[in-house]
Amino acid sequence: MNATVTARAHTNIALVKYWGKADTELMLPQTSSLSLTLDQFYTDTTVTFDDQLTADEVTVNDQLLSSEAAKKVHNFLNLVRQQASRTSFARVTSVNHVPTAAGLASSASAFAALAGAASRAAGMDLDRTALSRLARRGSGSATRSIFGGFVEWEAGHDDLSSRAVPLIEDVTWPIAVVALVLDPHHKKVSSRQGMQSSVTTSPFYPAWKQIVADDLDAIKPAIRAQDFTTLGETLETNAMRMHALTLSARPPFSYFNGDTLTAMQTVKGLRAAGLECYYTLDAGPNLKVFCQTADVSAIQERFARQFGSDNVIVAHPGPGIQFLNKA
Ligand code: DP6
Numbered sequence: 001m002n003a004t005v006t007a008r009a010h011t012n013i014a015l016v017k018y019w020g021k022a023d024t025e026l027m028l029p030q031t032s033s034l035s036l037t038l039d040q041f042y043t044d045t046t047v048t049f050d051d052q053l054t055a056d057e058v059t060v061n062d063q064l065l066s067s068e069a070a071k072k073v074h075n076f077l078n079l080v081r082q083q084a085s086r087t088s089f090a091r092v093t094s095v096n097h098v099p100t101a102a103g104l105a106s107s108a109s110a111f112a113a114l115a116g117a118a119s120r121a122a123g124m125d126l127d128r129t130a131l132s133r134l135a136r137r138g139s140g141s142a143t144r145s146i147f148g149g150f151v152e153w154e155a156g157h158d159d160l161s162s163r164a165v166p167l168i169e170d171v172t173w174p175i176a177v178v179a180l181v182l183d184p185h186h187k188k189v190s191s192r193q194g195m196q197s198s199v200t201t202s203p204f205y206p207a208w209k210q211i212v213a214d215d216l217d218a219i220k221p222a223i224r225a226q227d228f229t230t231l232g233e234t235l236e237t238n239a240m241r242m243h244a245l246t247l248s249a250r251p252p253f254s255y256f257n258g259d260t261l262t263a264m265q266t267v268k269g270l271r272a273a274g275l276e277c278y279y280t281l282d283a284g285p286n287l288k289v290f291c292q293t294a295d296v297s298a299i300q301e302r303f304a305r306q307f308g309s310d311n312v313i314v315a316h317p318g319p320g321i322q323f324l325n326k327a
Helices: 067-084 107-121 128-136 140-146 191-201 205-225 228-247 258-272 293-307
Strands: 004-016 021-023 033-050 057-060 089-097 150-154 163-168 175-180 277-280 288-292 312-315 322-326
Touching: 004 107, 004 140, 004 205, 004 228, 004 277, 021 191, 033 107, 033 140, 033 175, 033 205, 033 312, 057 067, 067 089, 067 107, 067 128, 089 107, 107 128, 107 140, 128 140, 128 163, 140 150, 140 163, 150 205, 163 205, 175 293, 191 205, 191 228, 205 228, 228 277, 228 288, 258 277, 258 293, 288 293, 293 312
Parallel strands: 057 089
Antiparallel strands: 004 033, 004 322, 033 089, 033 150, 150 163, 175 288, 175 312, 277 288
């Protein structure tokens, strides 16, 4: 009997960003990073290894994957097969749960769910630390999506030491993230290409490593003390400094569009009006605005007026990986 296993993993948003690899084969990062797992955006992935198959079969949202994405999944399955001493191919069915066609589906939830489902379907019983190390091999940010709440990915120096550690899994702090869909299309420069270009061509990259160390030192106590101002100022500055590494690369590039800049101004205006909120953004133009739950409806309304209510999605801290069945 071939086991069929389904795993659910949520996406995460980095407060202190991962932007650069030290080892592209083992997917070891240049620095540690820290994120919040979100409740709204998640991936359900089902895997079966089947001797009858002549190749891996991968569908995402009922569509066969494009060859580049399928290759990433195939390489990842090879790693699982190697670790589990299996040879059969796998059937992989993945569904992204994103409230609208929002461009918010992420490789973090995708590879975290795949790591969970594929390893169990192949007969391995990995604990969550080992799962985070396995997920890392698919996509760096997936390392952190194995755990819920606030999570640190410790850079480490080899395959064993580069793993996620939960900081606070059950978040009781009443905070929210207002995600703005400013452009639902695929990014032109993938995070993988973008970070590599920053590492190799930005003269500011050495400074970035120190910035991350300092920001982690500032943000961890702020999270424990529920100090929203320090949290917000640190995450906003960290995001802008990450994006400075794209502007200072050769050739320079940027993930911002016009609406990104407009939304940043709105955040500043909201703050000036006494609604404390802070923005961050990843390798795309969609801003994510951190706020306290008491302020969420006022902030949501402001952005809904500006960008349309369908383009404003409110998320809260979310859980780590879950197994929906176990055969
Ligand atoms: C800007 O995890 O997508 O979101 O490891 O090459 O798959 P790969 O990159 P990915 O990069 C995420 C970059 C980021 C920051 C972050 O999530 O820490």
